[in-house]
Amino acid sequence: xxxxxxxxxxxxxxxxxxxxxxxxxxxxxxxxxxxxxxxxxxxxxxxxxxxxxxxxxxxxxxxxxxxxxxxxxxxxxxxxxxxxxxxxxxxxxxxxxxxxxxxxxxxxxxxxxxxxxxxxxxxxxxxxxxxxxxxxxxxxxxxxxxxxxxxxxxxxxxxxxxxxxxxxxxxxxxxxxxxxxxxxxxxxxxxxxxxxxxxxxxxxxxxxxxxxxxxxxxxxxxxxxxxxxxxxxxxxxxxxxxxxxxxxxxxxxxxxxxxxxxxxxxxxxxxxxxxxxxxxxxxxxxxxxxxxxxxxxxxxxxxxxxxxxxxxxxxxxxxxxxxxxxxxxxxxxxxxxxxx
Amino acid sequence: xxxxxxxxxxxxxxxxxxxxxxxxxxxxxxxxxxxxxxxxxxxxxxxxxxxxxxxxxxxxxxxxxxxxxxxxxxxxxxxxxxxxxxxxxxxxxxxxxxxxxxxxxxxxxxxxxxxxxxxxxxxxxxxxxxxxxxxxxxxxxxxxxxxxxxxxxxxxxxxxxxxxxxxxxxxxxxxxxxxxxxxxxxxxxxxxxxxxxxxxxxxxxxxxxxxxxxxxxxxxxxxxxxxxxxxxxxxxxxxxxxxxxxxxxxxxxxxxxxxxxxxxxxxxxxxxxxxxxxxxxxxxxxxxxxxxxxxxxxxxxxxxxxxxxxxxxxxxxxxxx
Amino acid sequence: xxxxxxxxxxxxxxxxxxxxxxxxxxxxxxxxxxxxxxxxxxxxxxxxxxxxxxxxxxxxxxxxxxxxxxxxxxxxxxxxxxxxxxxxxxxxxxxxxxxxxxxxxxxxxxxxxxxxxxxxxxxxxxxxxxxxxxxxxxxxxxxxxx
Numbered sequence: 001x002x003x004x005x006x007x008x009x010x011x012x013x014x015x016x017x018x019x020x021x022x023x024x025x026x027x028x029x030x031x032x033x034x035x036x037x038x039x040x041x042x043x044x045x046x047x048x049x050x051x052x053x054x055x056x057x058x059x060x061x062x063x064x065x066x067x068x069x070x071x072x073x074x075x076x077x078x079x080x081x082x083x084x085x086x087x088x089x090x091x092x093x094x095x096x097x098x099x100x101x102x103x104x105x106x107x108x109x110x111x112x113x114x115x116x117x118x119x120x121x122x123x124x125x126x127x128x129x130x131x132x133x134x135x136x137x138x139x140x141x142x143x144x145x146x147x148x149x150x151x152x153x154x155x156x157x158x159x160x161x162x163x164x165x166x167x168x169x170x171x172x173x174x175x176x177x178x179x180x181x182x183x184x185x186x187x188x189x190x191x192x193x194x195x196x197x198x199x200x201x202x203x204x205x206x207x208x209x210x211x212x213x214x215x216x217x218x219x220x221x222x223x224x225x226x227x228x229x230x231x232x233x234x235x236x237x238x239x240x241x242x243x244x245x246x247x248x249x250x251x252x253x254x255x256x257x258x259x260x261x262x263x264x265x266x267x268x269x270x271x272x273x274x275x276x277x278x279x280x281x282x283x284x285x286x287x288x289x290x291x292x293x294x295x296x297x298x299x300x301x302x303x304x305x306x307x308x309x310x311x312x313x314x315x316x317x318x319x320x321x322x323x324x325x326x327x328x329x330x331x332x333x334x335x336x337x338x339x340x
Numbered sequence: 341x342x343x344x345x346x347x348x349x350x351x352x353x354x355x356x357x358x359x360x361x362x363x364x365x366x367x368x369x370x371x372x373x374x375x376x377x378x379x380x381x382x383x384x385x386x387x388x389x390x391x392x393x394x395x396x397x398x399x400x401x402x403x404x405x406x407x408x409x410x411x412x413x414x415x416x417x418x419x420x421x422x423x424x425x426x427x428x429x430x431x432x433x434x435x436x437x438x439x440x441x442x443x444x445x446x447x448x449x450x451x452x453x454x455x456x457x458x459x460x461x462x463x464x465x466x467x468x469x470x471x472x473x474x475x476x477x478x479x480x481x482x483x484x485x486x487x488x489x490x491x492x493x494x495x496x497x498x499x500x501x502x503x504x505x506x507x508x509x510x511x512x513x514x515x516x517x518x519x520x521x522x523x524x525x526x527x528x529x530x531x532x533x534x535x536x537x538x539x540x541x542x543x544x545x546x547x548x549x550x551x552x553x554x555x556x557x558x559x560x561x562x563x564x565x566x567x568x569x570x571x572x573x574x575x576x577x578x579x580x581x582x583x584x585x586x587x588x589x590x591x592x593x594x595x596x597x598x599x600x601x602x603x604x605x606x607x608x609x610x611x612x613x614x615x616x617x618x619x620x621x622x623x624x625x626x627x628x629x630x631x632x633x634x635x636x637x638x639x640x641x642x643x644x645x646x647x648x649x650x651x652x653x654x655x656x657x658x659x660x661x
Numbered sequence: 662x663x664x665x666x667x668x669x670x671x672x673x674x675x676x677x678x679x680x681x682x683x684x685x686x687x688x689x690x691x692x693x694x695x696x697x698x699x700x701x702x703x704x705x706x707x708x709x710x711x712x713x714x715x716x717x718x719x720x721x722x723x724x725x726x727x728x729x730x731x732x733x734x735x736x737x738x739x740x741x742x743x744x745x746x747x748x749x750x751x752x753x754x755x756x757x758x759x760x761x762x763x764x765x766x767x768x769x770x771x772x773x774x775x776x777x778x779x780x781x782x783x784x785x786x787x788x789x790x791x792x793x794x795x796x797x798x799x800x801x802x803x804x805x806x807x
Contacts, residue, residue, distance in 0.1 A: 029610060030454075030543070030610020030611075031450075050608060050610075134475065135369075229376075233376065235552040237548045237549035237551070238546075239547040239608050242608070258805045258806075266574050272548075272574070273565060319372070321608040323549050323553050323602075323606035324374050325367055325373055326374055329367075329368060330368070330374075522759075525759065530763055531761065532761070533759065534760065534761025534799055535761070536761070538761075578804055579802075579803075580720075580721050580800060580802035584721070587717065588713060588714060588717070594752055623752055643745070646741065648734060648744070650748060652747065653755070654769075656751050657751075657754045657767075658764045
């Protein structure tokens, strides 16, 4: 366990930034968001950033290849850029868990090398939550906000920040900062954890019985008449999917440049009418089907393929951001609730 | 008001005058409000308070394709969207029973969070003041301190095309001049304006919420979703695409935008999109005479008509600086 | 780089109405009036065929200035097309300026089939204006650059 006075945190941040690219949540015009550290930036204490941290590994837009056409010749250009080592500082427990969920998709065979490359270059410093929002429900997915995963976990206790390396990468990072860090006792952190856990138990979203979402009940949930009512107000925008830390669908598209083609991938949303559009048409004709797809994926299909792990981390972004306030909590209550 | 609405809705349903009622329903939190189609069995759950923010008019496009008559509650701003949609023949008027309701101004939970008001569990609305019940005790605020940007300019007056009025019309003085920010931007240099919009638009994640919530955006197939349009795209793949999308989105509703402010309300990134729409409204007013979309069923929209002695672009562009 | 800056040759896209301005461009050619080769003319059936996306697209694809030429008000081949053009472009150009795009990069001109001289003069003037402004940086799409 290592510690540092909060007043010395800027020094620590610039020490990290001197060696590696450093990203951290910073308060902005409309809430906190991750940005690259510049001298003078202060760590946001907000519990939730607008955008999730998935952007670091799975950016919204990413070039994959380019083709240059000259007469009858086509040249294929590799647009891949070598990533630099980077540190993400202050990731909350829910977002850290989302990396595991994304890993299971992108690092499964065939490995997504773009994603893998970024993952290898990243060191994640997580931060325990001391002021969760009322929309937080990560505990429902067995995520411990008071003891986050990551390469290094951090806690703010009083005017000190404590660090604990959890992986080799984390140890390396902390040892490279040895000059600035003092040895810390784990007792205050343990006490803080208890305190933070107590806060978690007070959060309003607690009756969240997701146990009914078992693969064997797939058809029953799929045919549940409640989907019609739940999806009736859905606007078909992509807000929920784009702010979601675990939504991982993308589309690969070609952009015609002036002298060739740029092939890129970008986030796609199952809420869109042209999602997975095939030669003939879109397999999901109505918003009901699209809406159902999103939640069935998170609650049934994903766990069925991934040892029962749900595709939601309870970050609460969809609760806060959906234009019509329709979200996974309402779905779970309505769809899963009957069998209880 | 809420009680009155529930009673009236129940009456309409039981008399068979309408088959469904479009209103708002509450979720886990008081601000967790969703538009909902009520029938007799769940009409008790209809709510109406400071967090009932969604504009219901657009839902009529889909709802009137179904059988039966639907009653809809229209706040003043929604009533203009309602008339605009009607004017463009986007729904079947015969299948709608429109009820005008007063509005005291809406409050956005995100704004309150930014003010440090968290853990909201309930609300008591007053005309001048609002009491927010939170996990950490009650917070009492002047309405004018907390109401959303889009509500500050409101006069509380309905467009006159409803079937009945519930409650009284609460006319009020706007709290702000809606063009204030547009004018402030116009007075900046081009460099400053460019920097301002780059900062704002670069946050866009192209979730399309602004487009999909807009009661003026009712194309069956949007040009941005149409692979054959040549400009279809799903992501802000370059800074050009960001600007392009927002310019075209605003242009396509120019002269039809009722300034209901839903675009800015829903933006998950907090981009002040209404400023683009208001710029068009301001230009239209100053070049082609005062015009309010949705105020009149007959009047032609400013981009559907012309005068032989209209001003030239050069007479307008660059006059702000 | 600096040498390039000095020699900057803008790319100009001119949308010309088939009935007046395109014929005006023709006339200026037959009269051997000179206008810069930077101007790429796109013929459209009427100035009101040009929708805002055409203009933005031209900028995206590398134009440094876009000019739209139509028949004089009252002379439209389709009677009223150019009146609508005028309203649309007034609003669009004003919006572009509102977003911080240099207002000199866009222009609307009325050029009749008989005004070959005006066509050439307009183009010369527009090219000179845009040359002075330099490259279009604010509405460019980097993906289209080599």
